[in-house]
Amino acid sequence: MRDSGMNPRLLLVEDDPVSLAYLGEAARALPAEVDCAANLAEAFALASRHRYDAWLIDANLPDGSGAELLSRLRETLASPPPRALAHTASQLPEELAALRALGFDDVVSKPLPVDAWQQAIRQCLGDSGQTSTWDDDGALRALNGNVEAVASLRALFIAELPRQSLAIHAALDAGDADAARAELHKLKASCGFVGAGRIRRAVDDLHANVSDMDALAHFDEAVGHTLDPARAKA
Template identity: 30%
Template sequence: MPRILIVDDDLEIRGTMASLLRRQQIDFDQAENLRATRSALETDNYDLLLLDVNLPDGSGLSLLPELRSMANPPEVIILTGKGDPEGAELAIEGGVWDYLVKPASIKDISLSINRALKYKDQRDRSIPRALDLSRMIGTSRAMRECFEVIAQAAVSDANVLITGETGVGKELAARTIHVNSRRAKCPFVVVDCASLTDSLMESTLFGHRKGAFTGAFADREGLVRQAHTGVLFLDELGELPLAMQKSLLRVLQERKFRPIGENREQESDFRLIAATNQDLEELVDYGTFRRDLYFRIKTIRLRIPPLRDRREDIKPLATSFIEQLCRESGIKTKVFGSDFFSSLQDYDWPGNVRELGNVVERALVAAGEEKFLYAMHLPKDLRIKVARSRIEQGAAMADDTSSSCLDIVDFGADFPSLKSFKRMNERRYLEALIRKTGGDVPQILTISGLSRSHFYALLKKYELEA
C-alpha cells in the first residue's frame, strides 16, 4: 500500500488532505514544518509528499535537493497558497511531479495524486538498465543526475543537446550515450562546427561530386552520409552559420540531403547529438541561431556541471588520470601526499576536467622518479592561485571573527545548536554578498560558486531579494 506524507502548517489543509486520502484508503502521515518532515523521512519510507512551500521554519523547496539525493526518493506534489513563477521553475527543476496553487479542486488534487502514485509504482517495478560508464567518473549528486539523463537518452533515438562549459566532457557524454544505445556498433561521426569554414561547410557535411567546383578532383562522401545508421555529433553547435542552420533543419526533418553537384537526393538514417558551451536561448534572442532548429535539437537536454560544482569528484578523477598515465608510461602508480588533493580541492578549475587532466600530467612529469606526488609538484600558477584564495578566505574570516564572537557571547542562555548557527551565518553571507555585488546575480553566482537554482532556493529559504 502506498504511503503519503502531508506537509503543511495549515491544520485545515492537512485535515482536508487526510480526509481525501482516507476515502481512497491510502496510508498517510502529517508534518507541520521542515523539522518534522525531515524526522519523518528519516524513520519512514514514503511514495509521495504533498508539500507546502511556505513553512514556519523555511521553504519547502529547500527539501528538494535532499529528496533527490535519497536512494529511492518519493514523488512530490507542491501545494502552495501563493503562486510564484520562479518558485514553480525551481520546483520543476527540482523534479516535482506537479505544482498546484491553492485552492485547487479536490478533483485535480486527487487526479494528480493517483497519477504520481502510478508513476512511482511503475518506476519501482522497472529494472534499471546497467550503463557502461567506464569512462565517466563521478559519484556526486550532480553527476548521478547526469547519468539518469544519459540512461534515458540511451534507450531512445531522440535528438540530444548537451550543454556545459569548455572542458566538462560533453563529447565523452555523447560517446557514452552512443555506446549504451542500440546504435553502439555503428559509426560515431564528429563534426567540429567551429573549425569549418563557410566555403567548405556544405561540402564537408553533404559531400560533393567530381567537378562540382574548382578543386573537386574526386567524389567525396559527406559526414552526414558517413553517420548513416549511427550518430552525427555536432560539437560547438552555436558556431554553425545561419545559412547552414537552415540546411541542417531540413536534413533533420527529412533525413535527406543533396551533395554538391548531385541531382538526386540521398538518405541518411542518423541520430543527432549536439553540444555547445554557449547559451542557445540567448543566441536565439540575438537572432544568430534559428528558434525552430533549437526546439528540434533539444528533445533531450543534458547539462554537464562544471567541476567546481562537484568537488567531491576531483579526487577520483585525479586518481584515475594518474593511474592511466602511469600504466601508459610503464611506471609504478604514484602515492599521493596529504597536501596534493587539498590543493586540487581549493582550486576553481576554470578549464574543468580537461584542465585537471593536464595538471595531473604536469605533476607526474615534475615528480619524475619520486614515489610520492606532493602539492609542490603541481604547476606554480595553480599553487599561486590556491595560496591567494586561501589568504583571501582567511582574511575574510578574520574580518568577521569579532562580530561573530560577540554574537555568540550575546546568545546567553539561548545558545544555538550548530545547525542553527550555520543557518544564521549562511543568511548573513548571502546578505553581505548581495550588498557587495548590488544584487548582480551572475556576479553572485561566480563569487559564491552556487548554481542559479540553488541560489534562488536559498533566497526563498531566507526570504531575501537580489
C-alpha cells in the first residue's frame, strides 16, 4: 500500500452501470480513490498508467473474463502486483473456489451489503485479517458458511503443509525458480480455501521474488506459526 497518510487507490472493473455506481461509492467511503473501468481494454489501459493498491475485478466482462484480465495484468505489469479481489453474481462454492484457484486473493458474491464489500476490500488491502494465522471469515465465505468443512480442510492443510514447505525449499535449493513458483501457486490456492491468512501473505511475497531471502524467512516464520498451535494463538 501507499504511505499511511494517503488513501489507497483502487481499480474497480465492472460492466453493469448500477453495480459500478454502488460498488464504487461504497469503496470511496472507506475512504479510497477509485478509478472505474467497464471492460478489459479500459482496465488494462488504466492499470498501465497508474499504480494501484488493489484490483477489484468482475468475473465476467463483455470482452473477456476477469481471470483473463488478472493474468494479463500480472504477466505484463511491474512486479510485485497488487492483490486482487473478484466480485461475481455466482454463489456456487465451486465457481468461487475456481476463481481463487485462478489467482484471485479473495472472491465475493453480489449483491452484498456495503459493510461486507468494504470489509472485503480492507482484507484485500491487508488492513485486517490477513496478518493473523487464520482468517475465519474468509474461510467461511469460501466454503459457504460450512464450519465443519472449514475444520476438516484445515486439518488436511496442516497435514500437507510440511511436505509443501519442503518441496518449495528443495526447488529453491536446486535453483529451479519455476518449480518453486508452481508449488507456491498451489499453496496459494489452498490458503484461500482454508483462510490461512499469515501464510497467504508470505506466499504472495515469495512468489513475487523467489530469490528474496527475507521473503523466504517470512514464509518459514508463517509456516511455523501455523503448524505450532501455541504460536498460532498469538
